[in-house]
Amino acid sequence: xxxxxxxxxxxxxxxxxxxxxxxxxxMGRHSIxxxxxxxxxxxxxxxxxxxxxxxxxxxxYDNICNCxxxxxxxxxxxxxxxxxxxxxxxxxxxxxxxxxxLSKPNVDVTFLGSGPGNDFVGFIGALYxxxxxxxxxxxxxxxxxxxxxxxxxxxxxxxxxxxIGNAGKFSRDxxxxxxxxxxxxxxxxxxxxxxxxxxxxxxxxxFLVKILSTISCINRxxxxxxxxxxxxxxxxxxxxxxxxxxxxxxxxxxxxxxYDSSRRQYHFQPRKKFNHNNASRCQAEVKLFVKI
Numbered sequence: 083x084x085x086x087x088x089x090x091x092x093x094x095x096x097x098x099x100x101x102x103x104x105x106x107x108x109m110g111r112h113s114i115x116x117x118x119x120x121x122x123x124x125x126x127x128x129x130x131x132x133x134x135x136x137x138x139x140x141x142x143y144d145n146i147c148n149c150x151x152x153x154x155x156x157x158x159x160x161x162x163x164x165x166x167x168x169x170x171x172x173x174x175x176x177x178x179x180x181x182x183x184l185s186k187p188n189v190d191v192t193f194l195g196s197g198p199g200n201d202f203v204g205f206i207g208a209l210y211x212x213x214x215x216x217x218x219x220x221x222x223x224x225x226x227x228x229x230x231x232x233x234x235x236x237x238x239x240x241x242x243x244x245x246i247g248n249a250g251k252f253s254r255d256x257x258x259x260x261x262x263x264x265x266x267x268x269x270x271x272x273x274x275x276x277x278x279x280x281x282x283x284x285x286x287x288x289f290l291v292k293i294l295s296t297i298s299c300i301n302r303x304x305x306x307x308x309x310x311x312x313x314x315x316x317x318x319x320x321x322x323x324x325x326x327x328x329x330x331x332x333x334x335x336x337x338x339x340x341y342d343s344s345r346r347q348y349h350f351q352p353r354k355k356f357n358h359n360n361a362s363r364c365q366a367e368v369k370l371f372v373k374i
Contacts, residue, residue, distance in 0.1 A: 086173060090166050093207055096247035097165070098158040098351055098360075100203075104240055105153040108233065112146050120356040122151035127358075130296060143197065144229035151356070153233070157200040159350045159361045160292055161249075164204030166348065167322055167368050172212045177340040179318055179372050183286055184213040190220045192285040194267055194309065195293030198233040199223045201322075203241065205289065206256075207249035221260045222281050224267070231262040267293075268301045270308040282312035291322045292366070294329065302329055310336045313373040321369040330369070341370035 084092075108114070126148060129141050143149055171180065183189060193201050202221060209216070223234050238260055241253040265278040273279045282288070288309065294302050310319065310333050319337065324345065330337070345367040352362040 086169065089169065090162075093165055093248055094158075094162045094351060096245075097161045097203065097207065097249070098353055100240065100245055100247060100249075101153050101158040101161070101200075102353075102355070104233075104236060105150045107240070108146065108150055108153075108236060114147055114150055116356055118147045119151045119154070120358060122147045123155050123356055123358045126151055126155065140226065142229075143225075143227035146229065146232070149198065149229060149233050152197065154353075154355050154360060155358065156292075156361050157198055158353070159364065161200040161204035161207070162350050163322060163348055163364065163366060164201045164289075164291055165207045167343075167366075168205055168208035169212075171341065171368075171370075172208060177370060179316075179340055180370070183318060184209070185215045186286075187215060188218045188220070189216055189287065190222075190285045191287045191289070192222045192224060192281055193289045193291070194224045195226075195290070195296075196223045197225050197227070197230045199237055201289050201291040203237065203249045206252040206258075207247060210248035210252040210255075216256055218257045219259070221258055222263055222285070223260065224263045224265050224278070224281070226264060226266040228262075228264045231264075234260075234262050267308060268297060268305045270312075273308075273312075279312055282309065283314055285313070286317060288313065288317065288319045289322075290319065292364075293323070294321075294325065295323050303332060306330070306333060310373065315373055317373045319371040319373070321371070322366050324365055325367065325369070330371075333371075336373060337371040338374050339369060340372050341368065343368040 126141055141148055193199060196202060202223065241250050263277060263281060265276050297305055345365055347363060347365055349363045353360045
């Protein structure tokens with residue numbers, strides 16, 4: 083049996099190759115030049131640094147050049163982050179709530195602020211071989227930018243047709259029903275109109291991966307309360323990010339922490355394209371909560 087590090091290294095290499103092939107495909111389909119992507123990456127990195135501290139206009143991911151830039155800069159790294167985090171949990175001593183959830187034949191999973199669904203790709207890559215009970219998975223990708231839907235559809239097509247990594251194998255072994263939902267997690271006033279309320283009420287598992295840290299401090303607790311207050315009892319929230327002190331403190335009456343891993347540094351394969359390096363390292367802490 084392969085050990086943990088061997089699996090991570092092999093699957094990470096395949097995931098980075100997957101996203102490189104995907105972005106090359108999208109560049110050809112949309113006649114995008116490398117200079118356009120290089121410019122998009124430069125502005126994107128600057129914008130994300132500012133978002134932590136001030137409220138600013140979001141990056142326009144309805145522009146396909148920005149989507150392709152994101153695929154190079156962040157998508158592979160974020161997929162590998164989720165893959166490593168979830169494999170560590172599943173191969174260790176997972177909380178009883180996770181074990182029970184993954185023993186069900188039908189699972190409903192929601193990925194918030196997911197963009198192209200890179201957290202989804204990492205998650206199902208970790209699930210392959212670890213859960214033999216799931217036969218049907220209902221997946222909802224939520225993002226406020228509708229431009230990501232095109233990229234997510236291309237991601238699903240490539241996963242299910244020719245990706246040799248574990249995420250591809252899982253996507254072909256399990257019947258996956260996927261939906262892209264445009265919604266803003268910081269503003270719940272329109273949720274009743276766009277199915278967001280029903281999505282959260284029905285989901286078994288919610289992922290928040292590297293999204294809260296892109297939201298200004300004044301809006302983070304609003305976003306968290308919006309999400310958690312709509313979850314059904316027993317739903318599991320998986321948080322992978324850098325939280326600020328107090329981000330979860332007001333939610334003690336809603337959530338019970340069932341797993342807590344302190345902040346650490348994660349390292350990913352360095353890759354250079356468009357004269358820009360990918361995000362080859364990041365800090366993240368991992369928290370799992372169950373709605374009470």
